[in-house]
Amino acid sequence: MTARLPKETLEEIEAIAERERIDRSELIRRLLDVALAKRRIDEAVEAYRSGKVTLWRASEMARVFGVRCLGTVGVLLLGLAEGLLGLGEFVECLDVLIGLGFRLSVEVYRKALACHF
Numbered sequence: 001m002t003a004r005l006p007k008e009t010l011e012e013i014e015a016i017a018e019r020e021r022i023d024r025s026e027l028i029r030r031l032l033d034v035a036l037a038k039r040r041i042d043e044a045v046e047a048y049r050s051g052k053v054t055l056w057r058a059s060e061m062a063r064v065f066g067v068r069c070l071g072t073v074g075v076l077l078l079g080l081a082e083g084l085l086g087l088g089e090f091v092e093c094l095d096v097l098i099g100l101g102f103r104l105s106v107e108v109y110r111k112a113l114a115c116h117f
Helices: 007-020 024-049 055-061 068-081 087-099 106-116
Strands: none
Touching (some): 007 024, 024 055, 055 068
């Protein structure tokens, strides 16, 4: 694949690649992975927000590097922030994830409380 990029973008890519001690191609692959993950999350949140899909389907759409739990938590936090979920519903969903064997960090709960209060 070939793409033309502005000189400033190429210079920034070179600088980051040098700092991280990886080649330019590897850095571009990593950047594309992150950009695609963000796009999946944005599309999943919008589909959930508009009622086009269920929370479970949104979490499948938003998978982050193949990990559905991260996508689910992201959708849940946005649902809470947008008022689509109450705090009780949010906690119930997290309990389900924990019951399925996912480990959630304290940071998830902090963000939830910050959204709600």
